[in-house]
Amino acid sequence: MATAPEIAGSSTQITDKKKRYSAGVLKYRQMGYWDADYVPKETDTICLFRITPQEGVDPVEAAAAVAGESSTATWTVVWTDRLTACDSYRAKAFKVEPVPNIPGQYFAWVAYDLILFEEGSIANMTASLIGNVFSFKPLKAARLEDIRIPVAYVKTFKGPPTGLVVERERLDKFGRPLLGATTKPKLGLSGRNYGRVVYEGLKGGLDFMKDDENINSQPFMHWRDRFLYVMDAVNKASAATGEVKGSYLNITAATMEDMYERAEFAKDLGSIIVMVDLVIGWTAIQSMANWCRKNDMIMHMHRAGHGTYTRQKNHGVSFRVIAKWLRLAGCDHLHTGTAVGKLEGDPLTVQGYYNVCRDSYTKQDLPRGLFFDQDWADLKKIMPVASGGIHAGQMHQLLDLFGDDVILQFGGGTIGHPAGIQAGAVANRVALECMVKARNEGKDIANEGPEILKKAAQFCTPLKQALDTWGDITFNYTSTDTSDYAVTPTASN
DSSP states (O other): OOOHHHHHOOOOOOOOHHHHTSSSOOOTTTTTOBOTTOOOOTTOEEEEEEEEEOTTOOHHHHHHHHHHHTTTOOSSOOGGGGGTTHHHHSOEEEEEEEOTTOTTOEEEEEEEOGGGSOTTOHHHHHHHHSSSGGGOTTEEEEEEEEEEOOHHHHTTOOOOSSOHHHHHHHHTOOSSOEEEEEOSSSSOOOHHHHHHHHHHHHHTTOSEEEOOTTOSSBTTBOHHHHHHHHHHHHHHHHHHHSSOOEEEEEOOOSSHHHHHHHHHHHHHTTOSEEEEEGGGOHHHHHHHHHHHHHTTOEEEEEOTTTHHHHSOSSSEEOHHHHHHHHHHHTOSEEEOOOSSSSSOOOHHHHHHHHHHHHOSEEOOBGGGTBOSOEEOTTOOOOEEEEESSOOGGGHHHHHHHHOSSSEEEOSHHHHTOTTOHHHHHHHHHHHHHHHHHHHHTTOOHHHHHHHHHHHHHTTOHHHHHHHHHHTTOOOOOOOSOOOOOOOOOOOOO
């Protein structure tokens, strides 16, 4: 491991133009991509990279290489730099520190001038920051851990089409989390049976049902049939309950033309919400957000595929960064993890994702993986979605962890209920209502929750059946993505 003086290093940039622009190869730090004295501007984008240099590669040089290869550099000196305002166009690595307790890994802070990115384009920003450097040979691995996006750049994006506040107004639902469920099985149901699942769930007390990420338009059920049966179910459940209901219709398709066609049909049928998968890409996401904004529709984002970027701690892109990009790009709902379900997620880290979705101003919070303050200006808030292996017996944990502004989606925990889908929905709604009531009365739901649920179950057979079936089910695996930080002692007075 490099020593502190080696890491701190002084600038070794070659300023003599005769030497700087002589043909040949220079170190990245000599080309101006490292500046230990640089003070980031308010208009700079700041990225925190986790880098693992190859054996024998100086961490400062590795950081400078990241800055260079994600902005203007190539492997050799090019005289055409002199045709530009090169000092402005070069990204600047300005700090490198060892990752606490993980030898061989370093945090590298890199600043990017505002002019390096196209206004309102996540595609351009990602092409720059993660487009090429992650396959750079001198690095064993690299991960984009966090990003500070300047207000000047935030203001070039339109953000969520509807936003958390307006969504609650449209639904007329306040003071509690929203409840949802994913239709199961994901694949294979006919349109009629699919619609019946949706009706039973909504009739039992859920606010939303939803398509899953891989249900599009397969031979067993054309998308048009699914939309017709689902919206028939939504309308009948709304009439039966007197509540506003919805179902996320997945419009993900092979082309933008197909997606627009499906979105228009969903709107014509009276849907208030459509759904897209993360795998459609940034350009398509922003295009659909624009469509939703023009048509007063809520856009639900299923983060399908995110684990290919986020799962490995030493390589890829943290989900907190993807969440920030998605808020800029414009989604109203975002799957953000459960902390207690079947999917990867350290509780504190997942809370950090929720903060990114719901804050007006996100404060630095190292235990939750937030390395920067982030001013969201007037960008609307996203409704986070907890989904994946959760059930009524965890209601106290979910409410304690995430508060009211969240959608709790119980797929198998609704549709797998021993007394049927509607009973599963009743169990979830009763569990939620009794837990919100207990919280509002000042009870310690984190610790008293199981007992509160047992008492409520005495008067609700579906809830008792749910607790008997799943009450002891947990997914207690060690998270692969926790925050790495060192507590710095403060001087005592």
